[in-house]
Amino acid sequence: MTKTITIEGVTRIEGHARITIELDGNGKVSDAQFHVTQFRGFEKFVEGRPLTEMPGIMARICGICPVSHLMASAKACDDLLAVEIPPTADKLRRIMNLAQIVQSHALSFFHLSSPDLLFGMDGDPASRNIFGLIRDHPEFARDGILLRKFGQDIIALLGEKKIHPSWVVPGGVNSPLTAENRDLILAQIPAALSRAARALDYFHTVRDHYPAEVDVFANFPTLFAGLISSAGLIEHYDGALRFVDEHAAPVAELTDPHQYPSMIGEAVEKHSYLKSPYFRPRGYPDGIYRVGPLARIILAERCGTPRADAELGIFRTRLGRSPQSSFHYHWARLIEILYGIEMIQRLLEYPDILNTHVRSRARPNRLEGVGISEAPRGTLIHHYRIDENARMVWANLIIATGNNNLAMNRGVLQVAQRFVDGTHLEEGMLNRVEAVVRCFDPCLSCSTHALGQMPLRIELLKSNGELCDVLQRD
Amino acid sequence: MTTPTPKPTVATVWLDGCSGCHMSLMDLDERLITLAGLVEVLHSPVVDQKQFPQQVDLTLVEGAVSSEEDLHKALIIRARSKLVVALGDCAVTGNVPAMRNYFDRTELFARAYVENAQEPPTPEERQVVLPVVGVPPLRPHATALHEVIKVDMFLPGCPPPADAIWYVLTEILAGRAPATTTVSRFGQ
Ligand code: SF4
Numbered sequence: 001m002t003k004t005i006t007i008e009g010v011t012r013i014e015g016h017a018r019i020t021i022e023l024d025g026n027g028k029v030s031d032a033q034f035h036v037t038q039f040r041g042f043e044k045f046v047e048g049r050p051l052t053e054m055p056g057i058m059a060r061i062c063g064i065c066p067v068s069h070l071m072a073s074a075k076a077c078d079d080l081l082a083v084e085i086p087p088t089a090d091k092l093r094r095i096m097n098l099a100q101i102v103q104s105h106a107l108s109f110f111h112l113s114s115p116d117l118l119f120g121m122d123g124d125p126a127s128r129n130i131f132g133l134i135r136d137h138p139e140f141a142r143d144g145i146l147l148r149k150f151g152q153d154i155i156a157l158l159g160e161k162k163i164h165p166s167w168v169v170p171g172g173v174n175s176p177l178t179a180e181n182r183d184l185i186l187a188q189i190p191a192a193l194s195r196a197a198r199a200l201d202y203f204h205t206v207r208d209h210y211p212a213e214v215d216v217f218a219n220f221p222t223l224f225a226g227l228i229s230s231a232g233l234i235e236h237y238d239g240a241l242r243f244v245d246e247h248a249a250p251v252a253e254l255t256d257p258h259q260y261p262s263m264i265g266e267a268v269e270k271h272s273y274l275k276s277p278y279f280r281p282r283g284y285p286d287g288i289y290r291v292g293p294l295a296r297i298i299l300a301e302r303c304g305t306p307r308a309d310a311e312l313g314i315f316r317t318r319l320g321r322s323p324q325s326s327f328h329y330h331w332a333r334l335i336e337i338l339y340g341i342e343m344i345q346r347l348l349e350y351p352d353i354l355n356t357h358v359r360s361r362a363r364p365n366r367l368e369g370v371g372i373s374e375a376p377r378g379t380l381i382h383h384y385r386i387d388e389n390a391r392m393v394w395a396n397l398i399i400a401t402g403n404n405n406l407a408m409n410r411g412v413l414q415v416a417q418r419f420v421d422g423t424h425l426e427e428g429m430l431n432r433v434e435a436v437v438r439c440f441d442p443c444l445s446c447s448t449h450a451l452g453q454m455p456l457r458i459e460l461l462k463s464n465g466e467l468c469d470v471l472q473r474d
Numbered sequence: 475m476t477t478p479t480p481k482p483t484v485a486t487v488w489l490d491g492c493s494g495c496h497m498s499l500m501d502l503d504e505r506l507i508t509l510a511g512l513v514e515v516l517h518s519p520v521v522d523q524k525q526f527p528q529q530v531d532l533t534l535v536e537g538a539v540s541s542e543e544d545l546h547k548a549l550i551i552r553a554r555s556k557l558v559v560a561l562g563d564c565a566v567t568g569n570v571p572a573m574r575n576y577f578d579r580t581e582l583f584a585r586a587y588v589e590n591a592q593e594p595p596t597p598e599e600r601q602v603v604l605p606v607v608g609v610p611p612l613r614p615h616a617t618a619l620h621e622v623i624k625v626d627m628f629l630p631g632c633p634p635p636a637d638a639i640w641y642v643l644t645e646i647l648a649g650r651a652p653a654t655t656t657v658s659r660f661g662q
Contacts, residue, residue, distance in 0.1 A: 035609055039540075039586075039609075039612055040571060040574065041574040041582035041586065044574070044581055044584075045573040045576065057570065057573075060492050060494070060569075060632070061492060062492050062493065062494075063492040063493040063494020063495065063496065063497045063498075063633060064497055066494065111500065111520060129521040131521065134506065134507050142504070145503050146503070148500070148503075149501075149504075152501055162635075162636070163494045163497050163501070163633050265591075266590065266593070267591065267592070267593035267594075268587045268591045268593065268594070268600050268603050268605070269603065269605070270603045270605055271605065271609070272609065273609050275586070275587070278593070284593040394585075
């Protein structure tokens with residue numbers, strides 16, 4: 001008799017999903033699937049709309065990383081205008097992008113994942129959330145809240161709004177930075193750095209407490225992909241798209257964004273609104289790859305800022321150059337928070353940062369444009385075609401979380417095989433199945449741009465569909 | 475913890491939105507700490523209780539009603555909540571999710587899963603694997619929340635700013651009816 005377990009509504013992730021686990025006749029896990037349950041249709045419904053609306057509309061794919069969509073969309077638009085944006089605009093966009101990476105990583109680590117680490121994977125589900133943190137670990141919770149605020153405040157200082165600012169436009173940005181706002185941000189840097197350092201101190205006290213999780217949280221060899229600078233440094237805004245193997249050895253590199261279809265294909269699966277991108281030269285599903293903070297720090301020779309590099313040194317001494325367990329996404333995320341804060345400071349200290357020429361103007365000069373940037377969760381690609389009147393005729397979006405879909409599915413199966421025993425169900429088993437998904441920090445409203453949402457209920461079904469056991473949180 | 479009167483209970487739900495309205499709620503920042511002392515958050519994307527509670531005083535709903543699952547949730551929310559607030563433009567008007575309403579669902583799916591995909595290798599084969607297993611069917615149109623259930627209060631904005639959310643929450647908790655349009659507006 002085969003049975004199916006459904007985790008209805010995966011929580012503390014950014015989107016809508018469910019997980020089903022199939023058991024064989026002996027109650028052993030035979031298969032598992034991660035379903036993304038929201039579909040939105042952006043690739044189609046933008047048809048006929050003016051190009052100038054794209055950054056504003058595309059940002060509404062996601063409220064967690066709207067800035068990433070602004071970046072990729074604006075870069076695709078720059079390409080269509082065939083302009084180079086002013087150097088100051090480039091730096092200002094980078095600052096906003098990094099501010100978003102800091103706030104989004106803070107949300108992922110503190111608000112969503114740290115409750116598993118502080119209360120334990122088997123902790124009381126009623127406390128295992130941000131409100132439980134506020135009650136039982138107030139200082140830790142405050143650091144998380146204020147680190148996220150640091151990023152959000154920068155976004156609002158630049159773009160007048162924390163969520164969905166309209167400041168990033170084709171050709172550059174809408175308005176320059178004022179000296180007053182620069183100083184306001186600079187004044188916040190030291191406090192943000194010490195909060196990030198405290199989070200790392202804390203992380204070092206617990207990171208070795210989860211050997212079983214490290215072992216099976218999507219721990220298998222895959223390719224890794226992400227942007228990298230010409231100097232081999234970590235990169236989030238521009239640069240070449242590189243694929244490396246499980247030993248961090250380069251496999252392929254893309255310098256012309258228009259050529260991305262030669263490297264990335266998208267597979268459709270019946271069980272999810274989220275497609276599964278794969279590295280095309282290796283075919284499907286062998287072309288499995290991972291993106292995001294862990295991928296970026298594996299790809300890069302180093303970060304290029306002192307504190308982040310010091311921490312990366314500790315990471316590599318402890319785990320090697322390319323650890324394959326997705327549990328390590330958490331640590332990588334904290335390293336990137338440090339890097340983001342340091343880099344924001346460096347960019348703000350450039351003498352031309354207050355320059356008022358921040359927008360290049362042109363009419364569209366091409367009919368096809370591609371923009372690639374690194375979202376907090378990984379590589380993001382916007383690809384547009386327009387007509388002579390600058391109206392959209394077609395769009396393709398490859399979303400950060402989507403790139404990890406194959407690895408998330410395989411990771412869910414790996415954890416389920418270790419922790420789920422079909423003869424009896426325990427909450428902590430299910431939480432681990434969800435926690436592997438949280439490592440990737442999936443942003444499902446994004447990934448389902450195209451499609452994204454998650455609810456947890458596990459059902460044991462007989463092969464004829466008859467319900468024999470249910471476990472749910474309520 | 476022994477409080478003489480139990481704290482008001484709150485749920486927050488994310489239907490077809492971008493999560494921006496929930497992020498604006500997170501932008502309450504330190505006021506989240508105050509909020510944690512004022513109310514009990516029973517159900518939300520940021521907590522682990524998966525099922526909507528049997529009874530709740532106040533539910534904030536982000537997003538339009540787009541899938542059959544969204545509709546099902548909306549009906550449960552209404553039946554079990556004293557007060558339902560449509561949080562943000564998607565819940566209030568349909569907003570961005572409703573942009574798909576100009577197209578037929580088959581066209582939306584064809585773009586995403588047949589045209590913009592490479593695996594399975596032929597369009598005919600891709601047509602056959604359209605996502606249907608374990609995912610909720612899409613409704614013909616994405617609609618505003620009040621088109622399917624009675625909504626008690628509307629807070630526009632894309633997203634409504636954290637200050638506006640705070641104002642609405644504190645007014646409701648004080649037993650007053652907040653004047654929502656004074657603190658936020660459509661598309662803001
Ligand atoms: S109203 Fe705006 S911010 Fe809120 S869910 Fe809709 S698109 Fe996102």
